[in-house]
Amino acid sequence: MSENSGHSEHDVQREVSELEGKSTTASRLFDLRLIIGGLFVVYGVIVTIAGINPSDSSLDKSEGVNINLWTGIAMLLLGIFFLGWLKLRPTPPVELAEVPEEEEGA
Numbered sequence: 001m002s003e004n005s006g007h008s009e010h011d012v013q014r015e016v017s018e019l020e021g022k023s024t025t026a027s028r029l030f031d032l033r034l035i036i037g038g039l040f041v042v043y044g045v046i047v048t049i050a051g052i053n054p055s056d057s058s059l060d061k062s063e064g065v066n067i068n069l070w071t072g073i074a075m076l077l078l079g080i081f082f083l084g085w086l087k088l089r090p091t092p093p094v095e096l097a098e099v100p101e102e103e104e105g106a
Contacts, residue, residue: 041075041079
């Protein structure tokens with residue numbers, strides 16, 4: 001089959017290994033832990049900054065509790081947890097099952 005297509009066995013193996021590398025990179029890039037952790041860190045920074053210098057009206061609404069500061073810190077910790085989890089337990093590479101070759105006589 002490989003003689004008819006014009007590709008050598010080495011070229012096919014090289015292309016397969018390149019595609020496996022791209023697949024592994026894509027699966028790591030779109031890991032939900034990265035997306036969720038990144039969003040929580042970004043929003044946590046924004047909410048924490050808003051809570052550092054609260055206005056009197058926002059403190060009155062929350063009955064004296066600086067809710068923006070505490071929520072921002074909690075969001076930062078949750079985002080750091082997700083990113084740490086991703087770093088400590090990365091996504092394993094995708095293993096492709098080998099397809100048995102068909103017999104010539106069949």
